[in-house]
Every structure is written in C-alpha cells, then in structure tokens.
Amino acid sequence: MKGRAGAAPTPYIPNTDADRAAMLARVGLASTEELFKELPTDQRDPLIDLPPSLGDLDLLEHLRTLARRNAAAQERPSFLGAGAYRRSVPAVTGSLAARSEFMTAYTPYQPEISQGTLQSAFEFQSVVCELAGLAVANTGLYDGASATAEACLLAARVTRRSAVALLEPIHAGTVDVVRTYAYGMGLRVDVIGSAAQLTDEHAAVVAQQPDFLGTIRDIEPIAEAAHAVGALCVTVVDPLTLGLLRAPGDAGADIVTGEGRDLAGPVAFGGPSLGLFAAREVYLRQMPGRIVGRTQEQRGARRGDGSEAPPRTGYVLTLQTREQFIRRERATSNFSTGQSLLALAFTITLQALGPQGLREQATLCYQKAHNAAARAAAIPGFAVVERGPWFQEFLLRGPLPAAAVRAALAERGIEAGLDVSDRSEPAAREALLMCVTETTTEREVDALVAALTAIGGATGTGRD
C-alpha cells in the first residue's frame, strides 16, 4: 500500500490532505508537526525500527505462513488437556458473538444503548450461579487462575488472615498466579497435600475439581475441613464437568472459580480466557469485577396520548462503589477491562446446550474418555494409573519413560498428553496426562491405539 499524493494515509484513517489542511487552518496550526510541539524536541520523532507495512493480501499470506508453522495446522490427533480442553462449541456461539454490535462496543457505561451487553451479562451471571450452585456472580475475570487469586484475596479480606492453602494436585499455573497476586498483598501461600493440613491461619483452601491429574474430588469434606478452621472453601472448576458433577456450592464451597474459555471458543494458545467467579451472597460487596443488576426505567415512556407507559425492565452496571474508578485505592480490585465477549460466547454455548445438552455433552466427554482409557490400558506394556473416579483425563504409563513415549507419539504425528513426571505426586511418575474430550474422534483414538501398540511392540514388551 502506498498512498496517492494527498490521499488518506491508511485505509483506517479517513482524513485526506485536504481535510487536514482545512482542519489545521481552523485550529490555527501551520502543520501537523505543530500538534506535537509540546513534546521534548530532543526526543521527538525517534527512529523506530519496524518492518515495512503490508497490504491485506500480503498480511494474510504472511500470517497463513506463520500459522502453518504451528503443528495445530496439521490437525494432528491430540490428547493434550491440562487446563485447556478442545470443546465442542455450537456454531451459533461464534456467529452470534461475532456480531459487531457486541464486538465493537466497550464497557456499557450508557445503558440505554448497551442493553445487549448488559442483558447478556445478566444471563451470564445467572448461568454461572446455576452451574456453581451459588447466589452471586460477577461478569467474569481475566482467567480461571487470576479469578482464583482474586478469590484468595477476597478470603483474606473477609477473614483478615494472611495465608491461603492450595490443595494438590492443582494446576501449576494456578499456583503461580496465586503467588503473584499474594506477593503484593503479603499473603503466604501454602501448597498442601491434604485438607487435614489446614489451620486457623488459612483464609481459604483452594481445591481444583476435577483435580489436576483428572480425579473427581468430593468437595464436601474439603469444605467441612475449611469451615472447621474458619477458612473459606474455593473450588476451581472446569465448567463442562458441572453438567454431571455436583454443584460445588451445594457441597459447601463458598466461592467457585473456573476457566470458561473452552466453552466460548477455540483454545487459542490459551487466551484470551474467561475467569468465572461466583460466591455466596454474603461476599457480594467484597467481590472483584463488574456486576450487572436488573432495574427499570426511571419513568415510563410518554405515549402519543400524553399518558405514561409502565416503566420497562433494563440492566445496568451496579454496586460500583466496590470498583477502582470510584473507590480508587480502597477498591476490591483494580479490575477494569475484562472478558465480556468471551462471557457472551460462554453464555450462548451454555444456553444453546440447555440442561439436556449440557448433560449429554458432559456424558459424551466422560464416555469417550473412559473408552479411550480402556483401550489404552489393554495395550501390552501400558497401564492407566488408578486414582478413583475421573472425568476426562487419565494418567498413562508405558514401557518407556514418559518423555520417550511422548516423543515416539510425536514422531507418529500424535500430540500426546502432558508429561507430568516432574510432579511430586507418586501417581504422576513417568506418566502422561492423557486427555480425551467430546471432540476426540474415533479415528484419533484408533491412531493412538495403533501408535501405542507399535511403541509397546518395539520396546519388546510384547504380549504378556
């Protein structure tokens, strides 16, 4: 792209030289350079080394070339989960969330022309509450891990304690993010192996459900242990599993956080994400993030005959005195721009599925995963580590070290599960955390079984 003399400089900027000349005259400046006259002259107009501009066609070709360098372009069978799950998202989700009125709006400060965003956010809060079994939810936070960190800060505020406990097995990224947030507030982070290790120093216990190695937890005893020491129980969920699993709120959880990204769209290298955050009602005014409430018009519209119509129902941002732009340093969080578009997509997915579809999709995931695990376990040389009831992830151990099995699968064009042999849990020793979701196809499982069989055969474990 190269502008004609006098033309607009880019397709995104309308003004032409003629426009600029007329405007400068009115502003009283001789040139656009004068717009920057207050900037320090020594530092003005630095040489900035950027690659040359690309027209759309070349841009697309450039990015297509880069995209091809990702293994994902080859549509390999994949058994990788570990916090990011390839989910079935209905086609309606993408087409509705992409509507530009949703996509190109911002935080709904003007409710009269933002009911789309606001009413959808209210639907989102409702869906999250139903999933969690809790009474209040916000409109979403950055991701599951930072939502969990915010839950820890909330717990510390309300309990006035300065330690939190994270129950293993838990995603290392969650631990990492909680530590980052805890650092600022001076909280101690204890990573514990059992709820029995909770003490009255702890503001909260954080339990991942299913746990990081895939096992379904019973939340109730954990919540009881927490409550026994005056701590809050925070449960970190994978929302699809709540189509089958008991609502954590019903099991005693005080706060439920989770990652909503994978029901909103593709895994997208892990982001943008969507932090779910629901809590018991008592914590409402301590919650971080934005909250939408239902209300009505100040007064009904004036009708043709001069009478007033009944006021209509609408939605607004509410309880904003918790927030940074009003309360500044005393806010519950510094949260501002969030993840609205993903929250919208998440809501549409859940509402498209409905009660029946959600249950079916969770069941399909469960059944496919268990079928694949059974097939893998039947291969000579391979075993699935027994860790109690599980949902979609299982630990697979083979005749070779986990890294070698992973490499051998990669050679055969298969993306294996995460190598978790560096973890402390004994079950994880030389194991791959294999994930099968509702999107895993029979063809992919067949390919896995064939590859594992070949790997088993090659290492001479033979039939036993």
Added chain:
Amino acid sequence: MKGRAGAAPTPYIPNTDADRAAMLARVGLASTEELFKELPTDQRDPLIDLPPSLGDLDLLEHLRTLARRNAAAQERPSFLGAGAYRRSVPAVTGSLAARSEFMTAYTPYQPEISQGTLQSAFEFQSVVCELAGLAVANTGLYDGASATAEACLLAARVTRRSAVALLEPIHAGTVDVVRTYAYGMGLRVDVIGSAAQLTDEHAAVVAQQPDFLGTIRDIEPIAEAAHAVGALCVTVVDPLTLGLLRAPGDAGADIVTGEGRDLAGPVAFGGPSLGLFAAREVYLRQMPGRIVGRTQEQRGARRGDGSEAPPRTGYVLTLQTREQFIRRERATSNFSTGQSLLALAFTITLQALGPQGLREQATLCYQKAHNAAARAAAIPGFAVVERGPWFQEFLLRGPLPAAAVRAALAERGIEAGLDVSDRSEPAAREALLMCVTETTTEREVDALVAALTAIGGATGTGRD
C-alpha cells in the same frame, strides 16, 4: 441426537409434545398423522433410505473429513483459472455480507423493512453500470454464462432475429449454456472465428473479454461489425480486468455480462455465482431479472407537533411488469430467486477497493502474471505462445504434451493451468492455460519455476 420423550424433535423445531397436543386439540385433530389424511394412503409414509442423523460435532467431523479429500485443503500452488479466478476479497466483504439481517432475508417485497437489501442492490446496479460503461443494470442473474444467454434472448427479442453468434475463443461453458437457453426459444447458435462472419441473421455477437485464451480484445471493431449488420454487441467480462481495461460500453458494447463470483468470495467449486448484466437504456424494459429504483415516501412522517416532515428517500423493486409474477408467460424471463447475497458482497468489494484500489489490484494481477510468464518462458524447453496483449492468463507449451506437463506438475504438488489442447485454436495446441492472479504468491511462482525446470531438465531439453 435423540429426543427426550416429549422433547422437541430437532434443535430447529421448537414445538414439544405438549405444544403439539395443545395445538392438535384446537385444530380438532387426534394426531399429527391426520394432518396428512388427504394424501393418498397407498403412497403414504414410504420407506426412504437416508443415512442416520448426525449431531453437530459428528456433522462437522464428517464434513471436515470430506473437505480434506479435496486437494484444495492442501493449499497447493495453483495456476488454474479458465473462468474461476482466486481473487483477493477484502475481509470486510465477508464480515458485512454475513450479517444475518442480509443473509436471512428474502426478496424485498416489503420495502419498509428491506431497505438494507434494496439500497445495497441500488449500489450494485450503480457499480455495474460504472464498470460496464452502460446506463442500466439489473440486480444480478445466476451466473455469467446464463446472463450471457439472457442477453442473447434479449437481443433476439429486440431484433426479432433467430440466430446469435459466439466469437471464439470463448469459454466452452458459456457456449453450452447459451445453447441450452437458445434451444427453448429455437435460436440458432453460430460459433464463429471472426466478427467478419456476422450476417444480418444474427441478433447479437458475443465476445469474451479477455478472450478465453487470455488475450485482451479490442471491442470497438467487433461492436462496429455487429452494428453494421444490425446486431447487438454483447461483451462478457471478468470484472476485475475493468479496473484497467476500457469500459465495453464506451467501446460500443450494447450489453455487458460477466461473472461476479470471484470478487464476492471464494471460488467455491464454481458456485453460487453472480451474473452481471448491464445494457443501454433502450433495453431497460426488455431486461430480465429484478431492478431496484429510487423513490421517496408517499408522505413525510408526522412530527410530534403534528406537522409533516419532508418525505425521505427509499428504494423499491420497480419495473416489475417485465417479471413472471405479474406478466407470467409474457415476462422477459422466468427469473425469480437470484444471487442477492453475492451481489451485496461484490458491491462491498468494489466499494472497498474504490477507484484507486481497483486499479491497483488489477495492476498487481497484471504485473504478477506477466512476471510469472516471463520466468516460465525463460525455462529451457518452455515457451509462452504469443497472442497479443493479455491480462492474467497465458498459454504455456513445454517439451512434453500438455497432459504430461500437467501430470508432472501435479506430481510435484502443483495445480497447473487447464489443458486446452482439445480446443480448435492452433495457439492452444498442446498448451496449458496458465493463470496468475493477484493472490498468486512469489513462493508459488518459485515452486512452479522449479518444477518446470526439473521437468524440462528431465526431458533432456537442457539449455540451448
């Protein structure tokens, strides 16, 4: 998918058993079977052999698997044109045309709630007129070939003659379609090699621009020859080329037809397509298809103070007495559902390009093609057949028969141009009709040159 008892039968049908029961009661029927009671009982409820239904997830997997069987899934370098050109279509085109208000509406019978479709169609007519250099255009026909056939029928109507002449080289598909339409009306179709062959029996001459083998025609002498015998000159255009080439209307063409598909979206195995149709004003009332006109409100809106606002501008379907739904067997055509969505997309592309961008894109196409041709011609054993000025397609002849060169390129993962050796033109003898457009990348041309060099080398033509 399997319905719960009593549930809606598919995601697309809302009514549940409870709904149906209530409705049946009101209608006074005992069961939905009774809705069909007038249908002949012997033939009722036949066994129809259809594959089982698929849930969305399985449907997508099924179609992805099929899509992978197309070579197009592999993103091979391609030099195939011959009537379908891989064009650069701005991203805005797809995102705007996909808006569901455009996509899920139908023919704009109710202008008050169809101004989107109508005003866009008026923009389309305007764009087509400007490209063609003619005064009137319709809202589009099925495709370029059927538009050309309709042009022949129009010419036969207005000249009251019963033969048309198609000037070679012309796309075989165009000839075929004109013959199909001519058959019904009893027109004779002469395929001629030169405009000198026109006689006063001919209602029209049809000239493709650029011609089928890629050469740019001078339309003026053809139009003059046609007019000399009282025939109309119909020019079939590739619209992108009109960013550079003389408007056919200015060169004397009476009707311009063409294929708009490739500026509306992907080639999509050749359809849906978009027939462009523009004509001199005198033919307006003989035109096939729908036409949109500008008008204004019957009366201005009533204001709050009781006064009347000035009437606003709007668009309506007009001159409908030409059409089948009014004139029935005396209509100018049986045309009904057309290609509106493609016309919209075509319009957005052209208006996004603007005068400057259209010229640039046509120039880029021209330059890339000539560069590639020069590189191919420089390869020992290969030659580009000289046929005068050309735009994006050239005839390449190699050391082997065309079919063998094509096969050798296919082996190297390259989709060659069309093998035109079965055509009657001497220039086409053992030649491939190679196409390079603005979307052809340097990488693809490099691959072609390398492959041709290897083919040339292998056949021992060596350096000369």
Added chain:
Amino acid sequence: MIERAIGEEDFGARLAFDRGAAGRRAAAVPQWQGRETPLPAAHLLRDSVRLPELSQGELVRYYTALSQRNFGVDTGSYPLGSCSMKYNPKVNDLVASLPGLANAHPAEPEAAQGTLRILLDLQRALGAITGLPHVSLAPAAGAQGELAGILMIRRALEQRGEIDKRRRVLVPDSAHGTNPATAAMAGFTVTQIPTAADGAMDRAALAAELDGSVAAMMVTLPNTLGLWETGIEEVARDLHRVGAFVYGDGANLNAIVGRVRYGDLGIDIAHLNLHKTFSTPHGGGGPGAGPVCASTALAPYLPAPVVAEGSTGTLALHRPGESIGQLQQFHGSVGVLVRAYAYIRTLGLAGLRAVSENADLNANYLRVLLEPHYDLPHPRQGLHEVVFSGSRQRKAGVRAYDIAKRLIDYGLHPPTVYFPLIVDEALMIEPTETESREDIERYAAALVAIAEEAERDPEALEAAPQRTPIGRLDETRAARRPVLRWPGPETKPCGSKGTVERQVQEAAGA
C-alpha cells in the same frame, strides 16, 4: 439502533457514492515490487472507474447501518407464503466455509473428490426423498430448475418425434408466475387450468384440454393455496394416457417431505427449492438452488453435470447422453448444495418427517385461530400454508396491503400478499416448522387486533407502518421516472455509441 437519529433522518438519500471524500480508501492493496511490464496500448485501457472513496470504517458503518434496515428470519417471524422462511442453521454456514470446500477449483473436479462425494450423496438423498431417482443439482434456483425440466420434456418429445404437435403446457391458474414464464421460455404456449371451489384444479376443465397437443402439465404439490391436489394420481394417469408429461413444482415440498413422494404419485420430473425446504439462507433474494429430480425415462435429458461414481470408486462429473446441456458455466450453487446436504445429514428421515409434521400443524393452528376473523376462501384442512382473503376488511376500505403494513408495527414480517392471483386480497401465510406455538399465537393475535382496527379505525391502518426506519414508499413514482443508478438519470450514460438503437426502440415499444 437509535431510531431515526437527529440529523440522519434521510439516510437513504446518501449512497456510498455520496459519502467519503476523494482520496479515501477502504482497502490496502499491495504494490507490485518486481520488474514492471508495460501496460497494453492506451486504446485498450480506461481511466479510473467512478467508485466511492470511503475509509474502511466509513464503509463498515454504512453497510452495518444498511443491515439494520433489514428484517430477516433472525429478526422475527417471517411467514412469507410460498417461501418457507425457516430458520437457517448456522452450522451449515460454517460447514460450507471449510477451506477445503470453499477453495476447490471448478475446472479440476477430479481434485475435489470430497465435494463430489457430498454432491453425489445429496443427489441420492433427493432422489430418495422425491422417489425420482435421477437428479441433477445444476439449476441455480427454482425457476432454472423449471426451465431445465420443461426443456427436458421438450427434448424427450423431440426424440419421440412429437414436438411439433405438442405445443401446449397446462398450468393451473393458482401456479407461481415462474411456471407459465418457464413454459414460454421453453417455447411452449400456456393453457391455464382454473381452480375449483375446493381449491384443487378444476378436473372438468382439465379433462376438456387433454389431447395430443399437450406436452406437459405443471402442477405444484401441494398447490399454492397450501392444499392437497386431491386425485393428483389420476391427473397424472390421465396426462400420461394422452402422452403428456407431468412436471412437479416442488417449491412446497416442505408440506409433505417424508410423507409422500412425487415419483410415487406419477410425477415425471420435479424441481426442489433447497433454499426453502432444505433451509439454506435466502440471502435477500438468493443464492438458491433448484435441483431437478427425474424418472428413469427422463434421466438421459438431465442438465449437466451429474455426479457419478466410476468403477474404481472415483467420482466424476458426467454429462447425460441426451442432456439439454449446462445451465451455468460450472456446476451449480455448490455452496448452497453443501448446506442442504448438511441439513439432511443433521435431520435424517425422522427429522425431515418432523419438518412436514410441524410445518403443517403450525399452518393449521394458525388457520383455526384466524378463521373467525378473516375470510377463508377455501375452507379446508390445509398443509404448510394457509391463504386468507382480506375481502371482509376490503369492504371497510382496508386492503391486504394495509394489513401487511400494519403487521410490521407488531414486529412481524407480513405474509405474501396478492398471490395466488385467484384469491382476492390474498394473505398467504406459511409459518414453517421453525416457529413455535407462541410465535403462531402472537402472529394470530396481531392479525386479530388488526382486523379489529380495520373495523374501528380503517384510516389509521393506511398510515402503517410507523415503527420502521422509513414509511410507505411511492412505487408509482419509482416506475414512472426510473432512477436506477447513481448519480441519477440526469447524467449521460457512460457509453453512448451504437447504431441499432432506433430499430430497437421500435421493437421494445411493440
């Protein structure tokens, strides 16, 4: 979304051509960086084309605003009679845009085995559904399907040596305008068959026309009144007896899909509207697809291409032996066909049967809800649509047109009006199966309220619609002094040469 914003009242007065400014642009086209080849000789070239000059944002806002001035199925109830405006599943759009499908080149069908498989299986499914096993997917829409079908009949008659004496095509007076127009385009003359009081064709009148001059009859099943053509099997037998063919207009298949098959009724050939029965989006007036399904006798004449499986399992495009030829340069509305295929695969037979079941139940439910308020000229149980007459309201000075316009104020798309032509002030309502019971009730309630308004305050209806971006438009003005393009008729047409204009003007005036 802001209603008639201050200062933007006359939105339609400003086209894209009237917006922006010289030098603006919405697309960044790369410059050619290599060696420059000189352009062709100047007499072959032009100066630049007059096109709008807008920034990308201006263009996007303009077309976004235009879209918001449109009503689609996704906006609300759209029971346009004869059009099957059902919900268009989004997953089908997704499927059609898969790059392997969207980028397949039509000139190399052998490299598009995946697409050909879809097309073959769609042919088979449509053959099974219609009982007419030989299918060509080539036609771009219903009308082109009709043309194909009637041309096939013509060719068959030609081969039989009967084309010179069989010059007539019979068409019921309730038929869609494309039927007679098609017959004319195929070179036949049209004989209209009247409709009897029960809404089926007048069998006596038909019998009177049956002789060796008849090439074919075109029947719509169910007919455009939404009624079954009782005795259609005998009609077909009678036509066959005099050596004529029976053409089935399958635009209304939605009423009977999975319930009865055209082939089993004696129909020789039928077209289907995939953009109706098979849920592909109507696109503001297309693209559609109008496949033709033929009996074995007519199969050799099918338009090209037809997909066929070779002995090795390789699929190929095929030209039937006596084909009438191609209808388009390439292979039909493939993007539409892929969507229809996906729809059939999603529903399966049970799903398709649920389509007709619910479409018909909805229409009949609407019928009983409205019967007390509007005249029903053919008071029978119907199928997928119901045609009322606004004649009762007409007496109060309210036309079907006014009723339609008033419906808009209720957020509802009006039905088809003034068609079929045989019904006075026709209101032709086809809800389809994708409307819910509440949707039907809401539509009926609106029409009932309007019927009351028509009695109470007929003049008020003439001011409708009032809640739209624009009011009623002056169609007479549009036709009388046509303005058909920017910048308007004042400017000279861009091209002005030509020598046959006079001659032509005479012919056109004829």
Added chain:
Amino acid sequence: MIERAIGEEDFGARLAFDRGAAGRRAAAVPQWQGRETPLPAAHLLRDSVRLPELSQGELVRYYTALSQRNFGVDTGSYPLGSCSMKYNPKVNDLVASLPGLANAHPAEPEAAQGTLRILLDLQRALGAITGLPHVSLAPAAGAQGELAGILMIRRALEQRGEIDKRRRVLVPDSAHGTNPATAAMAGFTVTQIPTAADGAMDRAALAAELDGSVAAMMVTLPNTLGLWETGIEEVARDLHRVGAFVYGDGANLNAIVGRVRYGDLGIDIAHLNLHKTFSTPHGGGGPGAGPVCASTALAPYLPAPVVAEGSTGTLALHRPGESIGQLQQFHGSVGVLVRAYAYIRTLGLAGLRAVSENADLNANYLRVLLEPHYDLPHPRQGLHEVVFSGSRQRKAGVRAYDIAKRLIDYGLHPPTVYFPLIVDEALMIEPTETESREDIERYAAALVAIAEEAERDPEALEAAPQRTPIGRLDETRAARRPVLRWPGPETKPCGSKGTVERQVQEAAGA
C-alpha cells in the same frame, strides 16, 4: 429494527431463561454409541442444571435482538475518552481465526513456533515503539499490566533491600482509578499529587513529596486531560534522584505513538492497552491485552512468560530470572496479541505516525469547534482528547449526564463523563484518528445544538434519550435492592451450607 414493536415493549423483562419451553433445545449433541462406562458415585453427581430451553432459532433471535440493542464503533461515533474507540479492522479478526493459530494448544508451546514468532516480533515492535526494550505480553488488560509493573518495582526494591522503607506510590489526582487501586493491590500506600492550573501535575506539590519513602510514581502520558505532562523528563530525573521508579500508564499512547518514546523520557516501565492504541475490538468490555515494557534494569522481574529465541532459532517461552511470576494460567490474551501484531504490520511506522497525527488533529479540531460553547478548564492545545466541563450548562440545571444522554438522540455515543474526577461535570472526548472530518463536525454540531437546548429548554434534556430502545434507567433502585441473576432474589440461593458466614458478614460490614 422495528422500533418498540407492539407487544414487545418490555423486551428486557424476558430473559432467555423466561423464553422457550421445557423440552426445547438449540444444540444436537451426539449420543455415545460405544460401551457405556458407569458414572461416578451418586454423591458426586447432580441433577440437571437449570438452563433455558429454547430452539436454536429462538436463541438466535434473542441474541440477535440483544445485539441490536447495543451501540458499537461499527454503529457510529464512539468518542469515549480514555478508551481510544477506533475502528477495529476486520482483517485482524480473520487472521486471529486461522485454524493453525486458533487451535494451538498452550501446553505445548514448542509446537506453536508460528504463534511464538508472532509474539516475539510483537514484543520487539512494542519495545521499539516504547523505547523500553524488554516486553512481556502476559497481562490480560491494562490494569493487570499495571499490577505487573508495580509488583516488578516492588521486587526490585526488595532486592535492593529498600522495600520496607519505600511504602509510597505517588499518583496524580487526574489518574485513572486503576492506578491507585493497583498500587494498593501491590501493597503500597497512595499519595495523591494535585494537578496545576495548566493541567499538568503540580510540580511544587510533587517536590514536597519526594523523599526516600517513595517507591514509585505512576504517570499517564499524555495525561487523562489529553495534555502533555510538560517537564516529564525532569520529573523522571527527580524521582530517580530519590531512588524511586517511574511507572508509565500507556493507555494514552495513541496520542504520541511514533512521536516520542516512554523510555527516552526516563520512564522505567510502562503498560500499553492493545485494545486501545492497537485497534483490537473492545468486545463490550474485553478481552484486552496490557503488555508491560521495561527498561533493562527492570527486565529480570518481568512477568512470565516472555518469548525468546534460542541459539538454533527455535523459539520458546521463558521465565525471567527474578520474575514476579505468571499473571494467568497460560500465556496471555494471544488472540488479542495476534490482532495487534497484524495491525502493526499493516501500518508500519509511517502508518503509526499517521495515527497519532490524525488522532490529535481530530481532538484539537473538536476543541476549537466547541470552545465557544463549553467551558474548557485547561485551555491549552491538547493531544488525542479534550476534556470540557459542563459547568456553564450546570448553571442552567443541565448536567453532563443530561448532555450525554441527549447526544444519544443524535445517533452518537456520549463521551466519558465525570472523569477525570478533577474536572467538574467532565465531558472527556476522544475521537481517535478513524473518525473523519465530517464526523467531528457532526459531533460538534450536535453538542452545539445541545448547548443551545440547555439554555432554551433545560428540562427537555432531562427526558433524553428518547430514540433508544429503552429510556433512562433507575440505577439507585438497582443498587439498593440488587437483582443479580435469574430467577431473582426471591428464590433461595442454590447452595446454602457454610459456617463462616456470620464472621464474614461482620468483616464485610467493616
């Protein structure tokens, strides 16, 4: 598009939850066909979740209608101050959805070399643009970038052994609320620095605060008045002299991109809002991305991950030696980052310089057009935005709030109001470079007309907006008796166990 259709007046009263009927569904989930594994023990399971039951068409209509009740950049002028609501190029959405990018799994970065290349080149570009060469793309939004930056400073001070004495962060009173909130979240106390009459910070007041207890100052450049912080280089020098860091809030980079670099001014670390300067869609309130760009001194503390190139050219995610840690479970808002990368590649340096040039010209043009009609508390040449005060109109009883609401009737999105807090009745207008001259003129004309209305008929403005799907809402009611989810507060919360509620209620009340 039909304005407040009859019967649909109270659209907001019916949620998806209130629509449809039991047994309807919008998605077809395949049934598992293989061997069934028993489900886990019943006490781990639930009954079904309460969710809406709608057909797919019902759901689509509902969300389509909702979208139509929203105003976006694609709808019209949206000059929300401090938000850079510029046009969002569609090609960037296309690029981000390329399957190779969209389907890359975060747990296997080595298999995503294409994505890592994009991220690395984006890091480099942002480093070059800011003059702060060490970049982490991890923060999900501006506020998280701020948190990262201040935590980095904290860690640096800790390493210097100074954290115990440096407890204060200085923040101008014009700063965005995230600045003080962030400082608090990072464990610092906040000292507010007042603004001088010229709109820059009060240098004397600042000088009075400068001592060894200061950890850092957060400055916004240009500041939220749209004005240059004259002497910022000296401010930075002064802060450095007392051993404090300078944090740059780069949310307003649009004003100066390509013109001056934060690093060259003495800023130690800054965050950028890619959803502002770099054109990624705001999505109704996110997702965004808020990368942090650091000096070499602070680079070791950057949040993880950072992309780095290995010796073999292989790219990898890297955790800086003294990293404050991760901010998200994975690697940041990658889909947003890809769009920002595409934007930078489309524009190049000249294009970016045109951004600041035109953004600032538009704002200044608007300033001169409006200066006669509205009070300008800081009457200086500004940069990318201009902050008026509605104080003159306030005297007539018209608030900034009313002015904002009335703008809506003109089809225009209101500016930011009541921020910055230091301006009475603030109207903070940021047109951005993607508005045209006519757009600015139209916006100004509307504000001028409103200023006249404010004088003529102040009460009428209180009834605005009138051309919207809904009128002014009762925010007090919303906060006083919160209804925050379906089915409303009457129903019991789904979960009701718990033992610490009392204790907590006390703490919360504190």
